[in-house]
Amino acid sequence: QKEVEQNSGPLSVPEGAIASLNCTYSDRGSQSFFWYRQYSGKSPELIMFIYSNGDKEDGRFTAQLNKASQYVSLLIRDSQPSDSATYLCAVNILTGGGNKLTFGTGTQLKVEL
């Protein structure tokens, strides 16, 4: 089982719709969860983080965390073509070398006009 799992997509949504991106993780002890956005040919940039169960909203973005189910998601409301990118889920996982930020493979989102 991979430490952080995401559906690679592509996930296609029409402009103005809600995009829902999902991620599961294997380490029950993980405390912090992050969503990075990566445009094609560019480097990842942090867009959201969440530490507690429940929802966290920031503008059009909502991160949702359910530690019991080991599940974290990102909702993008009113999706825009500029949201088309790969979204990487990252989880802090405790290893022998301390906490390590571990990335999933990413989900490609395409917002269509």
Add this chain to the structure above:
Amino acid sequence: EAGVVQSPRYKIIEKKQPVAFWCNPISGHNTLYWYLQNLGQGPELLIRYENEEAVDDSQLPKDRFSAERLKGVDSTLKIQPAELGDSAVYLCASSQIAGTSYSGELFFGEGSRLTVL
């Protein structure tokens, strides 16, 4: 504020040749990371430095890869000799805090794209 600076942006070499990548982190960031990213995959950690100390190098293939961070600022990642499978993007990132269960705000450079022929 300047971001994380990496060079070169692109490098094409023949297999068995050496290659080096350089990274200058954001000023004041004591933690520096080197990640490798293959096409269609997420970044994979190679090594993490806290100041001058390599605190996690468990995923660094030490037979051919080496890294250093002199004076706790700039860092260099070297591959010698390069193999075909080393073709990837090498990302440098920095952060202010690390090692805790809540650290995860990394600032990435633009990456160095390596092609090994």
